[in-house]
Amino acid sequence: MKPADTCFHCGQAIPKADLVLKSIKGKTQKFCCNGCASVCDVIYEAGMESFYKRTPNGELLAPPPPPNKDIEFFDYDEVQSQFVDHLADKREITLMSEAIHCAACVWLIEHTLAKIDGILLARVNFTNKQIKIRWDNSKVKLSEIIKALNSVGYDANPYDPSASEEAYKKANRDLLYRLAFAGFAMMNVMWFSVALYSGAAADAEYRNYFHWLEFIIATIALGYSGQPFLKGAWTSIRSKTVGMDLSISLGMLTTYFYSLWVTIDPSHSGDVYFDTLIDFMFLLLIGRYLEAISKNKAIDASRRLMDLQPKVARKLVDNVQSVVPVRTLLKGDAIVVKPGEKIPVDGFVKKGQSMVNESMLSGESKEVSKKQGDSVIAGT
Structure with a gap:
């Protein structure tokens, strides 16, 4: 509740x-x-009310998207040819939804799609906010799938790599700005702290003056650089849950208000810890920025690896070659790979001999000889 x-x-x-x-x-x-x-x-x-018990760390859900009157547009084959893989009556698409915030979102989306007759596969990737769907087009239309997602609060659109990359860049840029400001504030506050700790500002009047300067800088840094932590803590409080941001914010605010009390009451002989507060934020933001970089590198590496695999193959049936989508190939099918082409799927050499470049797997530039009976890897 x-x-x-x-x-x-x-x-x-x-x-x-x-x-x-x-x-x-x-x-x-x-x-x-x-x-x-x-x-x-x-x-x-739909009997999925347990969804509300699955939202962790006080995550806020996104309000439902406004209704899109042009969703039926996605049912046209000419439009789907740009982002849908066709497997006879079965089709596959990757959608992207910025409204995916937590594991509860993953659970709700997968269970919602599983209840639709004609859905063969529904997998949600929480890390990159993508939804992979395979469906029988003779039983359910793409527009109906998107409407089902909209009905439970998730706006979904065909995955656009350029838009996804831009979203990651924007998030990283925002985090980098907060990190840079925290570093700037840390360096300035440290100058005042050196004066206080060394005794150069032993006089009460100068000491209180430096305290107020540190207070001003720390307040701005806490409001801007510390915003992600404070926002996460407020979300946890409102939903009556305990998350990492709540404990972090509790420590920061305790330090901040204690130092403020010492600043307001000049008769108090205690020290202020505005410098410690800003140092703490700076180190936490470094960790989050490195985490974001690592996550983006992993996503980019996965995307590049997928790009190495050909999308079509030459299928051989009764000595007749026909170009077919790789996704339609089945175990036991025979395909033809010409010199200079990439191998579309994992398999074994049935006939012939050639040199294969496996540098994408081993890092070795030297080509490897492959003959009848040897195994080969997709993308090499």
Whole structure:
């Protein structure tokens, strides 16, 4: 149960003018908009109300997306040819949704899609916010799948690598700015701290003056560089859960307000710890920035590896070659790989001999001889 002043579905604060009341399973709940009320109703009607117990660390959910009147546009074969892999009546697509925030989102999306007749595969990648779907186009249309996702609060669009890369760059750039400002604040506050610790500002008047200067810098740094931690802590408090950001923010705020008390009360002989607060934020932001870089490198490496694999192959049936999508190949199929081409799938050499470049696997530039009976790897 969410606090009385927050939306029962998304956890956002409810402006008085936007309050919506709706009966859910016989109990009147408060929502921030009709969209959240409708999504909650759909979730309960589908018997998936345990979704609300799965949201970890106080994550806020995204309000439902506005209805898209042009979703049927995605059903045209001409449009799907740009981002859908065709496997006879079976089709596969990767969608992207920025509204995926936590493991509970993954659970809700996969269970929602699993209830649709015609869905053969539904996998959600929380790290890159992607949804991989395989469906029988004779039973369900792509527009119906997207509408089902919209009905439970997730806006989904065909995955666009350029848009995804831009989103990662924007998030990293924002984190880098916060890190840089924390470093700038740390260096400036350290100058004042040196004067205080060395005794150069032993006089009470000068000491209090330096305390106020540190307070001003620390306040700005806490509000800007510390915003991700404070925001995460506030989310945890509102949803009555305990997350890492809550403990971090508790330590930062305790240090901040104690130092403020010493600053306001000149008669107090204690030390201020604004410098410690900023140092702490700076180190935490370094960790988060390195984590973001590592995650992006892993995603880029995975994407480059997938790009190495050909999308089509020459299938050999009764000595007749035909170009088919790699995804349609089955175990036991025979394919033809001409000199200079990449091998589309893992397999064994049935006939012939050649040199294969396996540098993408081993790092060795020297080509490897392959003959009848030897195994070969896709992408080499």
